[in-house]
Amino acid sequence: MTHAPFGSLGAHSADGYEASTVRPYAVTGGRVRSALSDLPLEALVEVMPGAVNSVGLTPEKRAILQHAAHTYVSIAELSALLRLPLGVVRILVADMQEEGHITVHTSTPVNVHTGHGSSHSGLSLSVLESVLNGISAL
Amino acid sequence: MAFPPSDSATRGASGGMSPAWAPVSQTVGAVGAPAAGAPAPAAGGNPPRQSVLGGGRNTATDAPAPRPVASASSGPVTSVPGASAQPAAAPRPVAQPVPTQQSQQPIATAPGAGSAPQPATKPAGQPAAPTVTKIVVAGGFAVGKTTFIGSISDVDPLNTEAAMTEHSVGVDDAGGVSDRKTTTTVAMDFGRVALPGNLWLYLFGTPGQDRFLFMWDDLARGAIGAVVLVDTDRLEQCFPAIDYFESRGIPFVVGVNCFDGVAKHRLEDVREALQVPAHVPMLYTDARSRAATKQTLIALVQLAMRQLRGGAA
Numbered sequence: 454m455t456h457a458p459f460g461s462l463g464a465h466s467a468d469g470y471e472a473s474t475v476r477p478y479a480v481t482g483g484r485v486r487s488a489l490s491d492l493p494l495e496a497l498v499e500v501m502p503g504a505v506n507s508v509g510l511t512p513e514k515r516a517i518l519q520h521a522a523h524t525y526v527s528i529a530e531l532s533a534l535l536r537l538p539l540g541v542v543r544i545l546v547a548d549m550q551e552e553g554h555i556t557v558h559t560s561t562p563v564n565v566h567t568g569h570g571s572s573h574s575g576l577s578l579s580v581l582e583s584v585l586n587g588i589s590a591l
Numbered sequence: 592m593a594f595p596p597s598d599s600a601t602r603g604a605s606g607g608m609s610p611a612w613a614p615v616s617q618t619v620g621a622v623g624a625p626a627a628g629a630p631a632p633a634a635g636g637n638p639p640r641q642s643v644l645g646g647g648r649n650t651a652t653d654a655p656a657p658r659p660v661a662s663a664s665s666g667p668v669t670s671v672p673g674a675s676a677q678p679a680a681a682p683r684p685v686a687q688p689v690p691t692q693q694s695q696q697p698i699a700t701a702p703g704a705g706s707a708p709q710p711a712t713k714p715a716g717q718p719a720a721p722t723v724t725k726i727v728v729a730g731g732f733a734v735g736k737t738t739f740i741g742s743i744s745d746v747d748p749l750n751t752e753a754a755m756t757e758h759s760v761g762v763d764d765a766g767g768v769s770d771r772k773t774t775t776t777v778a779m780d781f782g783r784v785a786l787p788g789n790l791w792l793y794l795f796g797t798p799g800q801d802r803f804l805f806m807w808d809d810l811a812r813g814a815i816g817a818v819v820l821v822d823t824d825r826l827e828q829c830f831p832a833i834d835y836f837e838s839r840g841i842p843f844v845v846g847v848n849c850f851d852g853v854a855k856h857r858l859e860d861v862r863e864a865l866q867v868p869a870h871v872p873m874l875y876t877d878a879r880s881r882a883a884t885k886q887t888l889i890a891l892v893q894l895a896m897r898q899l900r901g902g903a904a
Contacts, residue, residue: 493813495723495793525720527793529781533749539809558720560813575813576724578899580790584724584815585892587786588885591743 477537480513481544492543497525497558504554513537513545518554525558718789725793726888727810729836730820731828735848735878736796737780739820742884744782744794752778779806797832807835816842816895818887820878823847823856826864833867842895846876846887 478484498521505518516535520526526534532542549555728736741748780796795810811817819832829845836843847854847861854875862873872890877883 494795494809495725495791495813497720497723499720527723527783529751529793529795530749530783532751533781536752538752558723560721560723576815576895576899578896580722580724581815581892581896581899583722583788583790584786584792585889585896587788587790587792588784588888588892590787591784591881591885 477541480511480537481541481548484544492528492546492557493559494529494539495527495560496546497527498531498546499525499556499558501554501556507554510554513541514549514554517542517545517549521555721785721789721791723791723793725795725810725814726891727795727797727807727814727817728820729797729807729817729829729832729843730848731822731825731832734820734822734825734828735850736820739818739846739848739876739878739884739887740780740782740794740796742879742881743784743888745784746782748780748782748796750778750780779810804831804835811836811839811841814841816844816891818891819843819845820876821845821847821861821865822850823861826861829865833865837868837871842891842898844872844874844887844891844894846874849875849877852877 498517500518500521505522507518510518513535517531520531520534528539528542528546531537531546532539535542537545546555546557550557728739730736737748779798782794784792784794786792795814797807797810817832817836819829819836821829833843833845835841845861845865845867847856847858849855858873858875862869867873872894874887874890875883876887
């Protein structure tokens with residue numbers, strides 16, 4: 454049976470990533486939370502040296518290593534590329550970080566959103582200034 | 592339909608008002624022209640789109656450049672598109688064998704395949720991780736969020752699906768039929784643009800339907816702020832977004848999307864209809880236009896900076 458549990462799956466065999474017939478959270482062992490599962494969507498994954506050659510990883514984790522092997526790639530991008538739900542990728546990434554295969558870079562503090570005040574984003578003025586100048590120069 | 596107020600049609604737009612960045616050309620590329628005065632940061636104008644699979648590090652802007660953060664404070668802040676406001680502190684990347692052509696080549700799935708001056712394996716002294724920022728793009732269904740993101744993103748907007756599964760345990764089953772997927776997944780589009788100074792800006796479009804508001808916390812956390820896109824024919828669709836950002840004190844601007852380059856309504860009429868406070872910037876935009884998108888984002892970042900300064904004082 455080749456149904457596509459997440460919609461666009463079937464169209465992407467060109468990726469070499471086979472459409473999964475496995476329920477999404479099966480690949481996390483059924484967990485929907487992990488210690489680091491509130492990683493930001495935009496957190497960047499970096500593969501540790503030598504990790505690409507790791508053995509014994511699940512196909513999903515291998516795919517993450519491949520996608521992140523030569524560039525920083527965000528959790529959101531991994532979710533899109535692997536056609537896995539964000540929550541699943543978060544857990545896999547958190548696992549892989551614990552296992553020492555990857556490093557996760559987060560630019561923003563994880564617990565900033567208070568809903569009050571204007572510095573909710575935790576971003577500094579100098580970063581905003583760089584963004585402003587960068588957009589202006591595009 | 593509550594909008595427009597009956598008199599605004601006569602009072603307002605006879606022949607249509609021109610947004611600040613008009614004229615709107617049909618070709619998006621031409622609209623980007625105002626930037627012509629500024630030195631192109633990435634060797635030749637708008638960076639070519641590329642597959643994200645190829646890896647962002649091939650682009651010029653990803654080359655290791657000194658981060659301008661520390662010294663940028665002396666740079667021009669109130670720059671507008673077209674002003675030659677290239678921050679002096681963000682010099683062009685040097686280690687860059689000029690490869691507009693090379694980086695333009697469609698890069699296949701295998702990173703490092705071929706031409707680009709990119710080593711097959713990461714060098715020890717690889718570029719530091721980019722500083723990541725993000726902006727949320729909200730608005731009703733089919734208001735142009737994805738187009739807006741695509742008009743400025745380095746990569747074609749990607750689509751990801753968040754897991755409703757977390758919140759609907761028991762709904763799914765192993766042999767789930769395909770017509771269930773609409774109730775178990777929610778899609779959102781996003782894009783990314785590399786900025787000088789090893790800075791990445793992500794643009795996340797919110798899922799269109801109101802019932803996915805719970806996801807917005809995830810999107811908004813750590814964001815610079817939000818752009819709420821408004822279609823004046825379907826004003827009510829943006830109410831949830833405005834309510835959301837307003838109630839949480841998240842900086843946001845309202846972009847009135849002009850679908851044919853023609854503003855149908857005066858901004859003050861839209862403001863009144865939406866009951867948006869005066870301190871919230873509201874401007875015309877055109878999701879298809881890179882220049883208009885830029886201007887909208889600039890307005891947002893400037894607002895965020897004002898709020899940050901105000902909050903710190």
